[in-house]
Amino acid sequence: IPSDPEPVDAVDTYSQRSYVEAHGNIQTETKKEDEWQSADAVEELQQYLGGYGRYQVLIYFFLSLVYMRGGWHVWVPIYQSWTPSFHCSASPGLSLDESVPTSVDDDGVMVFAECEQYVNLSVSNATEPCHNGWTYLWNSSYTSIVSWMDLVCDHAYQAELTTTMYMVGTATGTIFLTPLADRFGSKIVMLVCLWVQAVLGTVLIWASNIIAFCILKFLIGMTNITIALTTYVLMTESFDANHREIPTIALQFFWALGIISMALLGYLVPAWQDLELVIALPINILSLSFIFIIPESLPWLLSKGKIKEAEEVINKFIRFNRLSPVPDLHNKLAKFELKNEAKDSNSNSSSDDEVKGDLENPSALSLFKTPKLRIISIIMFYLFLVNSLAYFGIMYSTPQLAGDRFVNLCLLGVVEIPAYILCLLANRVIGRRYSISIFLFICAVCNLAVLFIPEETADGTNLHHLKTALVIIGKFGITGSYSAIYLYATEVYPTVIRNQAVGASSFFENIGGIAAPNMVYVESSLANLPLGIFGGMTIVGCILVLLLPETHNQPMPQTIDEIEKRVENRQRSRLFPCFGN
Numbered sequence: 001i002p003s004d005p006e007p008v009d010a011v012d013t014y015s016q017r018s019y020v021e022a023h024g025n026i027q028t029e030t031k032k033e034d035e036w037q038s039a040d041a042v043e044e045l046q047q048y049l050g051g052y053g054r055y056q057v058l059i060y061f062f063l064s065l066v067y068m069r070g071g072w073h074v075w076v077p078i079y080q081s082w083t084p085s086f087h088c089s090a091s092p093g094l095s096l097d098e099s100v101p102t103s104v105d106d107d108g109v110m111v112f113a114e115c116e117q118y119v120n121l122s123v124s125n126a127t128e129p130c131h132n133g134w135t136y137l138w139n140s141s142y143t144s145i146v147s148w149m150d151l152v153c154d155h156a157y158q159a160e161l162t163t164t165m166y167m168v169g170t171a172t173g174t175i176f177l178t179p180l181a182d183r184f185g186s187k188i189v190m191l192v193c194l195w196v197q198a199v200l201g202t203v204l205i206w207a208s209n210i211i212a213f214c215i216l217k218f219l220i221g222m223t224n225i226t227i228a229l230t231t232y233v234l235m236t237e238s239f240d241a242n243h244r245e246i247p248t249i250a251l252q253f254f255w256a257l258g259i260i261s262m263a264l265l266g267y268l269v270p271a272w273q274d275l276e277l278v279i280a281l282p283i284n285i286l287s288l289s290f291i292f293i294i295p296e297s298l299p300w301l302l303s304k305g306k307i308k309e310a311e312e313v314i315n316k317f318i319r320f321n322r323l324s325p326v327p328d329l330h331n332k333l334a335k336f337e338l339k340n341e342a343k344d345s346n347s348n349s350s351s352d353d354e355v356k357g358d359l360e361n362p363s364a365l366s367l368f369k370t371p372k373l374r375i376i377s378i379i380m381f382y383l384f385l386v387n388s389l390a391y392f393g394i395m396y397s398t399p400q401l402a403g404d405r406f407v408n409l410c411l412l413g414v415v416e417i418p419a420y421i422l423c424l425l426a427n428r429v430i431g432r433r434y435s436i437s438i439f440l441f442i443c444a445v446c447n448l449a450v451l452f453i454p455e456e457t458a459d460g461t462n463l464h465h466l467k468t469a470l471v472i473i474g475k476f477g478i479t480g481s482y483s484a485i486y487l488y489a490t491e492v493y494p495t496v497i498r499n500q501a502v503g504a505s506s507f508f509e510n511i512g513g514i515a516a517p518n519m520v521y522v523e524s525s526l527a528n529l530p531l532g533i534f535g536g537m538t539i540v541g542c543i544l545v546l547l548l549p550e551t552h553n554q555p556m557p558q559t560i561d562e563i564e565k566r567v568e569n570r571q572r573s574r575l576f577p578c579f580g581n
Contacts, residue, residue, distance in 0.1 A: 041332065042299050043555035045314065046240035053321035056238055059294060060247050063235050064254040065283055066194070070228045071258025072265070072279035073220060077166070078409060079266040079275060081159045083146045084138040087112035088130035101127060115153035129153070142270040149210060158210045164514070165214040169221025171510035177226040178503025181233065186499060187296045190230040193223040194287040201280025205273040225510070229502050236490040237297040237498075241553050245487060249424040252483040256420065259413030267406045303495040303558045307333045366497045367504060372564050377501065379544045380489055383436070384505040386541040387485055388512030390443055390478045390534040393519060394471060415472070419479035426480070431552035432488040433545050439484065440542035442477030446470040447535030471531070478538070491551035495558045 050056060090099040098121055101113040114134075116127040136147045145151060151159040181189040200220050207213040236248050262279075269275040295317075301310040311333055318325060326332070367377040419439075426435040450470050456462050486502070493501035519530045549566070557563050 040555055041336070042302055042558065043240055045326065045332070046298065047242065048323070048326055049240075049314065049317040050321040050323060051240065051243045053317070053323075055317050055320040056243075056247075058320075059238050060235065060251075062290060062293060063231050064251055066190070066227060066231050066287065067235075067251055068254040068258040068261070069279060069283045070224055070231075071255050072262050073166075073224045075259055075262040075409065076266075076275065076279055077163045078262075078405065080144055080272045081146060081151075081162055082142075082144045082405070083152065083156070083159060084136045084142075084144070085111075086134045086136045086147075086152055087114050088117045089132045089135045091117065091132055099132070101125075139270070144272050145213065148272070149213075151210070155210075161210070162214055162217050166217045166221040167510060167514045169218035170225035171507050171514070172218070173222035173225040174229070174503040174507040174510065177222055178229050178506070179500045181226075181230045181499035181503075182300075182497055185296045185300055186230040186234045186237075187290075187294055189499075190227055190234065191287055191290060193226045193230075194284045197223040197227070198280055198284035201276055201284075204280075205276050225506060226503075229506055230499060232486055233490055233499055233502060234294070234297055236487065237299045237495070237556070238295075241491075241555055244491075245427045245552075246424065248487045248490070249420065249427060249483060252420045252423075253417065256413045256416045259416070260410050263406045263410040263413070266409070297495075299495045299556060299558065300498075302333075302336050305336065307336060310336075366560065367501055370560055370564050373560060376492060376548060376563070377504070379548055380492070380501070380505050381508045383485055383541050383545060384489075384509040385512045386440070386534075386537045387478060387482045388509040389516050389519075390447070390512075390538055391475070391482050392513050392516035393530055393534050394443075394447070394475045394478060415476070416479050419476050420483050423480040423483045427484055427487070427552070431550050432484060432491070433548055433550050436481050436484050436488065436545045437542040439477045439480035440538045440545070443474045443481065444477075444535045444538040444542060446474035446477065447531040447538070450474075451532045451535075474531075474534075488548075488551060491554070491556055492548065493557070494560055494563055495556060496560065498556075 088100045090096045096112060098118070100117050102110050103113065105111050113127075115130060117130050117132070119126045119128050130153065134150060134152055145162065146159050149155075149158075177189070177193065197220060200216055200223065204213065204216045204220070207216055232248070232251065235251055236244060239247055265275060265278055269278055295313045296309065298310055298313050301307075301313060311329065314326060314329065317323070366373075368374045423435060423439065426438065430438075447470075450467050453463055453467055453470070455464070489502050489505055490498060519533065557566060
């Protein structure tokens with residue numbers, strides 16, 4: 001970070017001018033002690049600290065790099081576990097024609113058998129499994145774990161098992177690692193996971209058998225999902241409500257960039273071991289500098305009563321953004337300290353004790369302690385499950401693109417960008433709930449429409465392209481919903497359990513990711529049935545999300561109690577009076 005510049009007058013900055021217009025001078029405000037609400041106070045502080053200030057932009061840039069490299073680990077199996085064309089190798093002393101049976105493929109080309117060879121062609125045409133190894137038919141510079149470990153024929157499932165173990169690792173990470181961020185802070189958990197992942201990626205290239213490889217993939221999955229979730233929370237909590245949606249939604253562009261760049265890396269780095277080092281080391285090593293660059297979340301520090309650390313973070317924002325000191329900052333922070341001391345001293349009994357205990361030691365049960373939070377959690381879990389199931393399910397249901405595998409992956413990244421742009425605009429204009437609901441509705445209508453479109457018209461016109469277009473539009477819809485759901489999750493949950501809540505939601509997201517391919521390939525004769533299931537589930541989701549409170553331009557809640565009071569005091573939704581707007 002450059003040396004600290006001299007502060008300038010606060011009124012010379014747009015963010016502070018808009019702040020003063022909206023709130024007046026902090027020093028001259030006369031709020032009574034009992035009117036001081038922690039969520040509003042944090043929001044006021046964050047507005048004062050610069051909006052899209054230089055320090056916020058710097059934080060955004062580095063966290064976006066971290067988020068982008070997470071996509072590399074998700075998509076690297078496309079190249080790492082790629083199965084090239086292959087056939088049995090010839091027996092010693094015999095030609096290939098004398099050793100391996102031949103057949104004609106669908107294109108009319110003669111090919112050698114992949115998994116069987118002749119026992120003794122001079123005696124009979126009897127065959128047996130290959131025992132002389134395999135010959136792989138691709139450019140010798142390209143490698144994968146399939147060709148390296150001979151994961152073909154009876155062992156072909158093991159190549160897919162590595163990806164499955166990665167997904168299981170991500171689900172496990174949301175349960176055991178992500179909650180640590182609520183206790184120790186998002187920054188430290190993110191950094192430790194980045195460094196551990198760099199070590200795991202380096203060790204992975206030396207894995208000598210599939211068991212060791214799967215274990216390492218499992219651990220990489222645990223760290224990768226934790227890095228992604230803590231990065232997203234840090235990003236969200238670095239901005240005030242008026243400046244939050246653009247950077248957090250725009251963060252998804254770096255996910256798309258991760259997909260596009262993975263295609264480029266796969267093309268430029270043909271050996272899978274080298275590719276693993278490229279995705280595991282550079283940015284992870286760069287993260288050593290984040291110790292000094294990236295601050296801990298200000299809302300989290302204040303919610304935990306870490307007043308000294310919070311003051312250091314505030315002063316860092318002030319120095320780097322060239323702002324004037326926050327008027328009466330010491331007294332403002334002292335009120336947070338008093339509130340946290342009150343939480344410790346006022347341990348009465350029963351339910352109040354349990355909720356206060358959850359604030360200090362949040363767990364999965366904290367998400368179900370109070371009625372409103374319970375409803376929010378159940379609906380959010382369902383929404384994460386549906387978004388993941390439909391997103392990955394539509395991808396697997398779409399007919400595979402012909403052509404180059406590197407170009408195809410690049411295109412998959414490019415098509416997500418329009419959805420992110422529209423999602424960003426919708427979130428700013430109509431809010432979170434309606435944006436998610438509309439995108440889910442688009443997905444549902446397109447998926448259900450495919451069920452009722454015949455293969456061809458009465459005059460013989462093929463409707464395959466129409467079905468494909470509907471599936472692609474459906475994927476556009478679910479991409480928009482997916483990009484908004486994380487922002488909504490970080491805003492609707494209180495700071496004290498935010499990482500825990502997003503992690504628990506992501507667990508259901510990973511269940512959807514694991515289930516999607518199995519649903520699609522259970523029965524090839526029912527190819528359109530999964531789309532019908534996705535359509536029905538997303539219809540339910542687009543209704544349920546309207547039962548939740550709107551978070552657009554609202555300060556993020558700090559405590560569980562604030563969630564209950566906020567929903568109770570808010571005007572009930574006219575459309576769904578059972579919960580609230």
